[in-house]
Amino acid sequence: xxxxxxxxxxxxxxRCLRVLLAHGVDVPLVLTHQDDPKERVxxxxxxxxxxxxxxxxxxxxxxxxxxxVARVSALAPDFLFSFYYRAMLKAxxxxxxxxxxxxxxxxxxxxxxxxxxxxWAVLHGERETGATLHYMTERxxxxxxxxxxxxxxxxxxxxxxxxxxxxxxxxxxxxGVLPALIAGTAPRVPQDLTxxxxxxxxxxxxxxxxxxxxxxxEIIDVAIRGLGGKRSDIVRTRILLTRMEDWEQVASVHGxxxxxxxxxxxxxxxxxxxxxxxLVEIEADAVVED
Numbered sequence: 001x002x003x004x005x006x007x008x009x010x011x012x013x014x015r016c017l018r019v020l021l022a023h024g025v026d027v028p029l030v031l032t033h034q035d036d037p038k039e040r041v042x043x044x045x046x047x048x049x050x051x052x053x054x055x056x057x058x059x060x061x062x063x064x065x066x067x068x069v070a071r072v073s074a075l076a077p078d079f080l081f082s083f084y085y086r087a088m089l090k091a092x093x094x095x096x097x098x099x100x101x102x103x104x105x106x107x108x109x110x111x112x113x114x115x116x117x118x119x120w121a122v123l124h125g126e127r128e129t130g131a132t133l134h135y136m137t138e139r140x141x142x143x144x145x146x147x148x149x150x151x152x153x154x155x156x157x158x159x160x161x162x163x164x165x166x167x168x169x170x171x172x173x174x175x176g177v178l179p180a181l182i183a184g185t186a187p188r189v190p191q192d193l194t195x196x197x198x199x200x201x202x203x204x205x206x207x208x209x210x211x212x213x214x215x216x217x218e219i220i221d222v223a224i225r226g227l228g229g230k231r232s233d234i235v236r237t238r239i240l241l242t243r244m245e246d247w248e249q250v251a252s253v254h255g256x257x258x259x260x261x262x263x264x265x266x267x268x269x270x271x272x273x274x275x276x277x278x279l280v281e282i283e284a285d286a287v288v289e290d
Contacts, residue, residue: 001026002026002078003025003027003079004020004081005030005072005080006020006027006029006080007032007080008030008083008084009032009046009083009084009085011043013084014044014045015167016081016170016174017030017050019171023178028056029071029072030046030050030055030057031058031060031063031072032059034059062087063089064087069092077096077098078097079097079099079102079181080097080102081102081103081104082104083103084104084106088140094136094138100135102146104133104170105131105141106131107130107132108128108129109132109141109145109191110191111195112129113142114141117129118159118163118166119159122157122162122222122225123226129162130148130149130150130151130173131170132173133146133170143191144190145187145190145191146187146188149170151168151169156230158226159228160228203278209243209249209250209280210252213239213249213254213280214253216280216282217282223284224286227288229286229288234285234286235263235286235287236263236266237254237284239251239267239268240268240270241280242270242272242273246280
């Protein structure tokens, strides 16, 4: 029987742990986190799930401490799995797994490596994201890819809604590849790390204040959704113009964007922005409930 030690947290951790168990993987130990009392915990508990299945649990202060590494090593796992575990595992811990250590990441790697990948995908206006199962190295999110599953990001999706989709994507990716992983036939695709960088657009619609304002509001829209909010959470806007004669066309775009929503608004003229092609900048204040 294939044996795996699991490091997991969050709803992704719960779902992926259940996938391992459903495939008959022996999980003798689950390492997880103590919930932060300052954080609103709205997701299922990995610890509770493990205890319900009779699996030993451990909440280490440092998962890379020598005694923790020794305990995991004594279990002689074939695999280590990290499912939304919030700490990096170092080389001595990774080496305890005879057949490799794998992590489930909430993006389509190599894009959006690092923390909060779902939020960043929404903030950057992406139309697709997903989950990636990859081998772990000491460099974060850089190992060979084993499986990916993509999900759409709809124009009005919030970060929390996208995370729900990514949780399902993670379950599907693991479920689909696990038999091949156990059999030793799963693919290992090296990442093209040159694609990990983000490239930002240049100034849009030079000379067209209305088009630039529309782009500003698109950025505001994805930013507020990235925080789990919506347009109606915006309570104030400030429009900065280099040419006051543009105020009517920019105000028209403001009205199109907000519709029946009426945030407080201020229009001001400035001498210039850093880029002389910028005609308008729009700031927005929002109150997003936890």
